[in-house]
Every structure is written in C-alpha cells, then in structure tokens.
Amino acid sequence: DGGITQSPKYLFRKEGQNVTLSCEQNLNHDAMYWYRQDPGQGLRLIYYSQIVNDFQKGDIAEGYSVSREKKESFPLTVTSAQKNPTAFYLCASRFGQGGEGDEKLFFGSGTQLSVL
Amino acid sequence: GQQLNQSPQSMFIQEGEDVSMNCTSSSIFNTWLWYKQDPGEGPVLLIALYKAGELTSNGRLTAQFGITRKDSFLNISASIPSDVGIYFCAGRRAGYQKVTFGTGTKLQVIP
Numbered sequence: 001d002g003g004i005t006q007s008p009k010y011l012f013r014k015e016g017q018n019v020t021l022s023c024e025q026n027l028n029h030d031a032m033y034w035y036r037q038d039p040g041q042g043l044r045l046i047y048y049s050q051i052v053n054d055f056q057k058g059d060i061a062e063g064y065s066v067s068r069e070k071k072e073s074f075p076l077t078v079t080s081a082q083k084n085p086t087a088f089y090l091c092a093s094r095f096g097q098g099g100e101g102d103e104k105l106f107f108g109s110g111t112q113l114s115v116l
Numbered sequence: 117g118q119q120l121n122q123s124p125q126s127m128f129i130q131e132g133e134d135v136s137m138n139c140t141s142s143s144i145f146n147t148w149l150w151y152k153q154d155p156g157e158g159p160v161l162l163i164a165l166y167k168a169g170e171l172t173s174n175g176r177l178t179a180q181f182g183i184t185r186k187d188s189f190l191n192i193s194a195s196i197p198s199d200v201g202i203y204f205c206a207g208r209r210a211g212y213q214k215v216t217f218g219t220g221t222k223l224q225v226i227p
Contacts, residue, residue, distance in 0.1 A: 004158075035217075042120075042204065043159075043217040050213070058214075090158050103147045103208045103215055107158030 003027065006091050006108035012116050013078065013085055021076045021111045023091035030095060032074035033105065036060060037088040046089075049074055078113060086115050120205055120218035128224045135192040137221040139205030148188040149206040149215070150179050159204055163190070197225050 004025045013019045023032065031050045035043040045058030049068040063082025068074050074093075078085045089112075092105040122139045129135055139148070147166055151159035163174050165181035165188060172179055180189045188205055205218040 006158075040125075040219075042122075042219040045214065048214075092158075103149060103206075104161055104164055105149075105206070105215060106161070107151075109158050110156065112156075 004091060004093055004106060004108035006089075006111050009109070009111060011111055011113045013113060014116050016080045018077055018079050019085075019113065021078070021089055021091075021113070023074045023076065023108060024072055025074075025091075025093045025106075025108075026072060027093060027106065028071070028095075029093035029106070030071070031093060032068065033092040033094075034058075034064070034066065034074070034076045035090045035092065037090060037110075043090065046076065085113055088112050120207060120216055122203075122205055122218040122221050124221060125219070126222040126224070128226060129195055131195060131197060131225050131227050133195055135195055135199070135223060136189065137203060137223075138187060138189045139207075139218045140187045141207065141216075142186070143209055144185040145188075145207035146185070146210045147208040147215075148179070148181050150177075150188070150190050151204040151206060153202045153204065153220075155201070159202075162203075192223075195223075195225050197227055199223060200225050 007022045033048040034046040044060050047066040049055035065077045090110050091108040094105050120139050120141050150162045153159040163179040168185050169183050170181040176193045178191045202220045202222050204220050206215050208215050
C-alpha cells in the first residue's frame with residue numbers, strides 16, 4: 001500500500017539529547033514537510049523540502065534540523081536547542097513543485113514526542 | 117507566519133444535527149482545502165476547492181469557496197458519532213508555495 005510512514009509513534013527525550021523522527025513515503029512525491037501540532041493550535045511548519053538535497057526553513061525552524069538525501073525520506077532531528085519539544089509531529093508530502101492542483105498534502109500518522 | 121482563523125473553536129452537537137464551520141483570512145487565497153483529524157492520527161483530506169464560489173460535496177460533507185476568496189465554509193449534514201474529530205481548513209495564496217493551516221474546529225457528537 002502506498003503511503004507515508006512515521007516512526008516511532010511515541011518518543012521520549014531526555015534533557016540535552018537529540019532525537020530523530022523518521023518519515024518515509026512511497027508515493028513518489030517530490031515535496032515533503034514537517035509540521036508541529038500543539039493542543040489547541042493549528043499546524044505550524046517546521047521545515048520543507050521540494051527536491052532531494054534541498055530544504056527550506058518554515059515558520060518555527062529553530063532547534064530543529066532536517067536532511068533530504070533520498071526522495072523517499074525526510075528525517076527530522078529535534079536538537080537539545082529546542083527547549084519546548086513536547087508536541088505531536090506530523091510529516092506530509094505532495095506531488096510536484098506546488099503548481100495548480102498540487103496543493104493536496106498527504107499526512108503520516110504522527111509521532112508524539114515527550115520530554116522525560 | 118500567517119494562520120487562518122477558524123470558527124467555532126469547538127462545538128458539541130446532537131447526533132443527526134447539521135454542522136457549519138468557517139475559515140477566514142485577511143489575504144486572498146486561490147485554493148482551499150478541508151481536512152479531518154482523528155485523535156492521535158494525521159489529518160486526512162476531505163475536499164479541495166479551486167474556484168471562487170465553487171461548491172463541492174463529499175458524501176454528507178459540503179464545502180464552499182467564498183466569493184471574496186478570503187473565506188471558505190464546511191457543512192456536515194446529519195452528523196454521526198464517527199464525525200468526531202478536529203476539522204482543519206488550509207489554503208494557498210496565489211504565487212506562494214506554502215499551504216497555510218487554520219487553527220481547527222473540534223467537533224464532538226453526542227449520541
């Protein structure tokens with residue numbers, strides 16, 4: 001089945017630790033995105049990538065890093081510099097470079113990150 | 117970054133009732149999307165709208181692209197318990213790559 005797979009579903013971070021959230025898609029989508037969701041708030045864009053080996057900061061990139069070495073994969077690292085990392089993290093992907101009709105984002109099932 | 121304003125923020129309704137929610141922006145959008153998120157899951161696309169005034173249905177769901185291009189509406193008819201969740205609007209402005217999400221409407225259905 002085609003789709004977006006996020007892992008793990010639940011993740012715990014210790015003080016000063018970096019953690020990496022996995023996102024893999026087999027939809028042959030060009031663009032991939034990471035969003036953060038806090039209770040009562042909408043989805044806030046962390047990073048996005050429209051093509052392999054290229055990515056841009058979103059609205060809340062501080063304390064996060066990404067890589068896009070393969071079309072299928074877009075891992076997110078939550079660094080120790082992110083002082084409030086507890087949130088639900090969503091990965092998404094879509095076709096194309098954002099032309100007409102390419103706005104449809106397809107989401108993974110999310111990773112809940114909590115601080116120990 | 118800009119976020120879209122959704123209202124109401126939350127609502128409790130009786131099973132069988134119709135539901136209306138809306139999404140507004142200070143900017144003109146050329147695409148509107150509506151998503152539903154079940155607890156602990158990622159959002160799923162319900163309806164996509166591309167033209168001002170467009171009215172599109174998906175089963176009991178109907179969405180409209182506002183004629184001012186600054187708003188969109190979602191209606192759910194004859195609600196059922198599985199309609200429970202958070203409904204997000206999303207939109208894309210002309211000339212921009214990014215899709216902006218609304219703050220969400222949390223729907224609770226009382227059987």
